[in-house]
Amino acid sequence: MSALSDTILLVGHGSREASGNQEILAFAEQWRVRCPDWRIEVCFIEFAPPSLHDGLLAATQGARRVIVVPLILNAAGHVKMEIPEAIEHARAHAPQVEFLYAPHLSACDPILSILKRRLRQAMSALDMPDPTTTGVVLLGRGSSDRAANGDMAKMARWLQEAGDHEMVDLAFTGITFPRLERVVQRQALIGIRQVVVLPYYLYTGTLMQRIHRQVEHLRQQYPQLRFVCGTHFGFEPEIFALLEQRVADLQAGTPESKMACDGCSFREIAHDMGHGHSHEHTHAGPAVVQLHGALEGALA
CATH class of the missing domain: 3.40.50.1400 (Rossmann fold)
Structure with missing residues (x-):
């Protein structure tokens, strides 16, 4: 060209x-x-x-x-x-x-490859990297467009089928539901001991900063749980x-x-x-x- x-x-x-x-x-x-x-x-x-x-x-x-x-x-x-x-x-x-x-x-296989790699990295940071006791939360922006939210739901399902995690949930930072706090609450109630939060974002910004603050708040709210928060996709x-x-x-x-x-x-x-x-x-x-x-x- x-x-x-x-x-x-x-x-x-x-x-x-x-x-x-x-x-x-x-x-x-x-x-x-x-x-x-x-x-x-x-x-x-x-x-x-x-x-x-x-x-x-x-x-x-x-x-x-x-x-x-x-x-x-x-x-x-x-x-x-x-x-x-x-x-x-x-x-x-x-x-x-x-x-x-x-x-x-x-939603496509290359994006799934990124999520799988980020999940492996997060699991390696845990003291007990057991997928059966570790919940995963795919956390995105949220939209008024159901197709956009549906793409994220597809990626969460694909990520679950690609590994041994019994629970890969979906959460949103705004506009639609569920929110991260509610998903973590549900995971804690069924006995999940560790939670991996995977941000579904390309680059940093105010929302990524808010996510890290939310996870820090959840650490204080649920001291019995171990949290690992990933980063945006980047380069x-x-x-x-x-x-x-x-x-x-x-x-x-x-x-x-x-x-x-x-x-x-x-x-x-x-x-x-x-x-x-x-x-x-x-x-x-x-x-x-x-x-x-x-x-x-x-x-x-």
């Missing part, structure tokens, strides 16, 4: 915590080293510059094609609504440039490989390589009903996400 003809635009969520944004910039720099022939740029959906719209327009400079790659685990409002709308806006401003939208990272090789495969599939025109919501019908209907995003960042909110689910089912 010619660096003068194609731009890879890595889209991060963005964080109020500067260290999280710096990690994404560092990730992009490592990706450039892995793929020196690629022109790789970065933008953020919120909280950090350059914004999604600014990043898209900048990516068109000198480019024949822009490949938009979301660095996001689960598809909810940002992936299904906001990024596609921003791409439409960029298409209108740069009609000479082709825009391709890659799928998000999603795992599977993440780089997944993104590279997304780009390669789009370049090759592989069927189903494009993100389904790029130009899908439900967003046009949502616009007609007054639920579209403006070109300034706003959150979709539960109503828009629920609308997405309803329209998606109606159009299936």
Whole structure:
């Protein structure tokens, strides 16, 4: 791929915590080293510059094609609504440039490999690394989009089937339930002696800091339990490989390589009903996400 003809635009969520944004910039720099022939740029959906719209327009400079790659685990409002709308806006401003939208990272075997490795590392830190007495909690952000929460539930089930743990539970830090405290309470009641908390996050930020505070509080609340808290995914090789495969599939025109919501019908209907995003960042909110689910089912 010619660096003068194609731009890879890595889209991060963005964080109020500067260290999280710096990690994404560092990730992009490592990706450039892995793929020196690629022109790789970065933008953020919120909280950090350059914004999604600014990043898209900048990516068109000198480019024949822009490949938009979301660095996001689960598809909810940002992936299904906001990024596609921003791409439409960029298409209108740069009609000479082709825009391709890659799928998000999603629930898949490479992500499972990361979770399995993180679980092994956590178990090795325990005095009694017995999976039959150790509960696991996969802890994610939570969403108003049931499909996004369902992807996390799938990963929890896959993780349980991949090992000997009798209990791999799911918890969320916000928006939906159950929360971490309730899951740990249930595990303690049935005799679990050790708990491994596996954050389902790509990068650090305010939510990761909150998770570590929550686990420290649980240590004080349940002194009879031993807790190990993992870290966010960060610079795992599977993440780089997944993104590279997304780009390669789009370049090759592989069927189903494009993100389904790029130009899908439900967003046009949502616009007609007054639920579209403006070109300034706003959150979709539960109503828009629920609308997405309803329209998606109606159009299936």
